[in-house]
Every structure is written in C-alpha cells, then in structure tokens.
Amino acid sequence: MIALLGLALGIVAGLLFEPTVPVGLQPYLPIAVIAALDALFGGLRARLDGIFDDKVFVVSFLSNVVLAALIVFLGDQLGVGSQLSTAVVVVLGIRIFSNAAAIRRHLFKA
Amino acid sequence: MTGQGGSAPQTGRYSAVSMSLLTSLLARPLDPGYEAAARRRAAEGPTRRSLASTIALVLIAVLLGALTVRAAVTLRAPQPAVIQARAVLEAEVTERSREIAEAQDRIAELDAEVQALQTTALEVSDPELLARLARDDLVAGAVALTGPGVRITVADAPGAQDGDAERRVHDSDLRVVVNGLWAAGAEAVSVNGIRVSTRTAVRSAGQAVLVDLVPLSGPYVIEAIGDPDRLPTRFAGTAARDHLALLRGVYDIPWSIDPVASLTLPAAAAPTLERATVLTKEDR
Numbered sequence: 001m002i003a004l005l006g007l008a009l010g011i012v013a014g015l016l017f018e019p020t021v022p023v024g025l026q027p028y029l030p031i032a033v034i035a036a037l038d039a040l041f042g043g044l045r046a047r048l049d050g051i052f053d054d055k056v057f058v059v060s061f062l063s064n065v066v067l068a069a070l071i072v073f074l075g076d077q078l079g080v081g082s083q084l085s086t087a088v089v090v091v092l093g094i095r096i097f098s099n100a101a102a103i104r105r106h107l108f109k110a
Numbered sequence: 111m112t113g114q115g116g117s118a119p120q121t122g123r124y125s126a127v128s129m130s131l132l133t134s135l136l137a138r139p140l141d142p143g144y145e146a147a148a149r150r151r152a153a154e155g156p157t158r159r160s161l162a163s164t165i166a167l168v169l170i171a172v173l174l175g176a177l178t179v180r181a182a183v184t185l186r187a188p189q190p191a192v193i194q195a196r197a198v199l200e201a202e203v204t205e206r207s208r209e210i211a212e213a214q215d216r217i218a219e220l221d222a223e224v225q226a227l228q229t230t231a232l233e234v235s236d237p238e239l240l241a242r243l244a245r246d247d248l249v250a251g252a253v254a255l256t257g258p259g260v261r262i263t264v265a266d267a268p269g270a271q272d273g274d275a276e277r278r279v280h281d282s283d284l285r286v287v288v289n290g291l292w293a294a295g296a297e298a299v300s301v302n303g304i305r306v307s308t309r310t311a312v313r314s315a316g317q318a319v320l321v322d323l324v325p326l327s328g329p330y331v332i333e334a335i336g337d338p339d340r341l342p343t344r345f346a347g348t349a350a351r352d353h354l355a356l357l358r359g360v361y362d363i364p365w366s367i368d369p370v371a372s373l374t375l376p377a378a379a380a381p382t383l384e385r386a387t388v389l390t391k392e393d394r
Binding site: 002003008011015017018019021026029055056058059060062091094095098099 | 135136140141143144145146147148151159163164167168169170171172173174175176177178179180181182183184185
C-alpha cells in the first residue's frame with residue numbers, strides 16, 4: 001500500500017516540478033510508459049486477488065521499465081529497434097489486456 | 111517481465127518452450143512474483159519489513175511515479191522539431207512585420223517631406239495647383255484625416271475557433287460594410303487602422319482577411335469619418351445594415367456601431383505612379 005502512496009506522490013511531484021526528460025532517453029519513453037502501465041495493471045489485479053505485495057510491485061515496476069527500455073536500446077543497436085519495440089508492445093499489450101479483463105471480472109463479477 | 115520464480119502451468123500438451131511461454135503469457139498474465147510472495151507469507155507468517163527497506167521502497171516508488179508521469183507528459187507534448195520549426199517561423203514573421211512597420215514609418219516620413227517641399231515650391235508659383243492637389247490627396251486617401259464619425263466593430267462568433275468557417279467574419283462581410291459606409295457618405299474609411307482608398311482590396315487568403323494585402327484578425331474595427339448627424343442614419347438605410355443584422359441573426363456574429371466624436375485615420379499606402387501626363391491649361 002505504501003508503495004502505491006509513494007507512486008501517487010511521485011506522480012504529483014512529476015506534474016508539479018516538471019523535470020525535463022533527457023533527449024537521449026526520448027526514444028525509450030513510449031515503451032517505458034507501456035511497461036509502467038503493465039506493472040500498474042498487474043499491481044491492481046494482485047490487489048484485487050488479495051496477494052498484493054509492495055516489494056514485488058515496486059521491483060516489477062522498476063524492472064519492467066528498465067528491461068523494456070533496455071530491449072529497445074539493444075534492438076536499436078542491432079538495427080531491429082522498431083521490430084523489438086513491436087514485440088515488447090505486443091507482449092505487454094496482451095498482459096495489460098488480460099489483467100484488465102481479470103480486474104473487470106473482479107469488479108463486475110462478470 | 112520479471113521473476114520466473116513462479117511455477118508455469120503444466121499443460122502437458124505443449125512441449126515446445128516457445129509455446130509454453132505463450133501459454134503462460136495468455137493464461138497467467140499476473141506477475142508470478144505476487145503469488146510467490148503470497149506463498150512465502152503463508153509459509154513464514156507475516157514478517158515486519160525493516161525501516162530501511164521500507165524507505166528504499168517508497169523512494170523508488172516516488173521516483174518511478176515521477177518518471178512515468180514525466181515520460182507520459184513528454185510524449186503527449188508536440189514533437190520538439192515541430193515546435194522548433196514553429197518558433198523559427200514565428201520569429202521570422204515577427205521580424206518581417208517589424209521591418210514592414212519600420213519601412214512604413216520611413217515612407218510616412220518621406221511622404222511628409224515630399225509634401226512639405228511640394229507645398230513650399232507651389233505656394234508661390236502655383237497656388238491653384240496646390241489647392242487642387244490638396245483636394246485630390248484628400249479624396250484619394252493620401253493624407254491622414256481627423257474628424258467625427260462612426261466606429262463599427264465586428265467580431266468572429268463564439269466557436270469560430272473550432273474550425274466552423276461559417277461563424278467567422280469573412281472578407282465579403284467587411285467589404286459589404288465598407289461599401290455601405292461609402293454609400294452612406296463616409297469621407298474616409300479604415301479597417302483595423304488600415305486606410306481604405308480607391309485602390310484598396312478587402313479580400314481573403316485562406317482564413318485570414320487581407321486589407322490592402324495586410325492580414326488582419328478579428329475583432330475588426332471599421333472606422334469612418336463623415337457627417338456625425340447623417341452618416342449613422344444613412345448607414346442604417348443601406349443594405350450593409352441589413353447584412354449585419356443577418357450576420358447576428360443567423361451566425362451569432364456580434365457587432366456594434368458607435369458614433370465617435372473624433373477619429374484619426376492614417377493615410378493610405380502611397381499609390382504607385384502608373385500614368386502621368388503634363389497638365390495643360392485646360393485641365394485645371
């Protein structure tokens with residue numbers, strides 16, 4: 001729970017202080033945001049499943065974002081950046097979708 | 111993406127690793143870490159996390175939240191290249207506008223000089239010609255004028271910015287008003303400070319209204335010098351007044367007409383000389 005509070009605090013801080021993202025990181029932002037979304041949905045589902053864990057949430061969030069950016073970075077270096085981005089988006093997209101479906105089942109019992 | 115610690119479902123039917131990967135992805139989208147942690151908790155009972163690790167957790171969470179929201183905001187903003195190109199164009203437009211204003215000031219200065227020289231030269235030699243020139247200048251809009259008159263303000267209707275071209279003030283609307291003012295006996299007319307002479311076009315280019323090739327934007331202020339008693343009443347009888355009423359009734363375009371005690375209209379842009387003949391005695 002405390003991790004979610006921290007996350008909310010960070011979101012508010014990010015909106016208030018408007019730090020700029022370094023230009024070098026710009027290509028990895030879309031993937032990083034998708035990965036963050038995946039971690040968020042995963043956390044929400046775990047919470048509804050009753051097995052939410054602060055540490056797992058934070059670690060999965062961090063590693064999701066870093067790993068996704070890393071994969072795209074590697075792909076860029078090898079000249080298959082856009083294809084790997086697609087792959088990451090597909091995998092994360094499927095996960096987000098099924099987690100969202102699980103959340104829906106929890107909330108609406110349908 | 112993390113921790114393959116959780117047990118993948120054993121379907122038994124798919125032996126290929128890639129297939130089991132897909133199956134686990136589809137069947138168990140939740141990070142296996144959550145289940146592993148839950149199992150651990152169940153086995154070991156609730157454990158207190160140390161203060162240091164809690165603080166680290168919160169700090170990382172704050173950082174992640176801030177980073178994610180910044181990334182999202184950055185992605186939503188227009189691309190820097192576009193902004194840059196826009197800024198360059200804007201700077202250029204401002205610069206050119208300033209140059210035009212400077213050149214116009216210089217023109218006005220030189221015009222005044224020419225006028226002064228003309229006057230001193232003709233005062234003695236040909237006062238009759240001087241009077242004629244003064245009259246022609248007045249009619250042609252070549253000199254600034256001050257006098258009583260009316261001011262008509264027309265603005266785009268609310269909602270015109272949403273791309274609804276019907277709710278904008280069009281060049282034709284301004285043309286009708288300007289012509290109506292001439293018909294009502296105006297001696298001089300200007301639109302947003304640009305004097306309308308016999309050679310001035312009121313037309314449009316794209317969405318902008320051009321008066322004498324200068325792009326204008328609303329609200330449009332049309333000023334006319336004329337007989338303060340007769341100009342408003344005669345204008346009320348013109349087709350232009352009906353047109354304005356139509357604009358308000360159908361398109362919600364707001365406008366107002368007010369008498370003004372003293373208006374100063376600038377001189378029109380100096381006309382280019384296209385034809386010249388030597389005056390004979392009969393012409394005078």
